[in-house]
Amino acid sequence: MANLITLEEYKAFKKISNPSEDERLDYLIASVSQLVKTYCGNSIIDYYSTNKEETFSISWETNFIQLTESPLIRISSIEEMVTPGKYTDLNDDEYFIDYNLDAIFRVHADSGAYKDWKRGAGSVRVSYTAGYESCPEDLKLAVVDLITYYHKEEHKERRTLAGATVQNPASTSVRDSVAFPDHIKRILDLYKNF
Numbered sequence: 001m002a003n004l005i006t007l008e009e010y011k012a013f014k015k016i017s018n019p020s021e022d023e024r025l026d027y028l029i030a031s032v033s034q035l036v037k038t039y040c041g042n043s044i045i046d047y048y049s050t051n052k053e054e055t056f057s058i059s060w061e062t063n064f065i066q067l068t069e070s071p072l073i074r075i076s077s078i079e080e081m082v083t084p085g086k087y088t089d090l091n092d093d094e095y096f097i098d099y100n101l102d103a104i105f106r107v108h109a110d111s112g113a114y115k116d117w118k119r120g121a122g123s124v125r126v127s128y129t130a131g132y133e134s135c136p137e138d139l140k141l142a143v144v145d146l147i148t149y150y151h152k153e154e155h156k157e158r159r160t161l162a163g164a165t166v167q168n169p170a171s172t173s174v175r176d177s178v179a180f181p182d183h184i185k186r187i188l189d190l191y192k193n194f
Contacts, residue, residue: 052130
């Protein structure tokens with residue numbers, strides 16, 4: 001999947017012109033991009049113009065399903081299972097899309113009242129687009145800071161350089177936490193799907 005920033009963007013932001021670290025930075029950019037996507041539970045840019053197909057197994061009575069990716073742009077299709085492995089498309093009046101919640105509610109076509117989704121393994125399949133055309137600028141700043149954090153090995157509390165010991169302060173205000181630095185976590189949490 002796509003990286004959240006490019007090598008050129010990172011180097012321009014950090015005012016780096018020397019290509020000697022390009023290979024390591026490429027690796028860090030790919031790794032940090034995946035780390036951010038995993039932490040946020042959202043691929044951010046991967047499904048902006050490409051459909052994501054998501055299948056839901058419904059185990060209890062419920063009238064809504066929560067999509068993984070956000071923000072929701074467009075629903076291509078919603079299908080309910082008729083028999084195992086066979087699906088039928090729902091009409092537009094059989095569901096309601098809540099773009100604020102990135103959720104789809106099942107409704108009665110005639111009244112619009114809530115109706116439960118069909119229960120079962122893989123009982124609902126949705127194809128949709130969601131996300132951003134490019135990485136939002138505030139998130140890009142957090143990605144740059146996180147790449148620098150790993151590039152300069154600031155995640156290590158103590159390290160030895162040329163016989164001298166460098167003691168990095170804890171990166172987070174939460175005691176005994178191995179979390180992201182606070183200033184980075186604040187931005188990542190804005191994009192996290194809870």
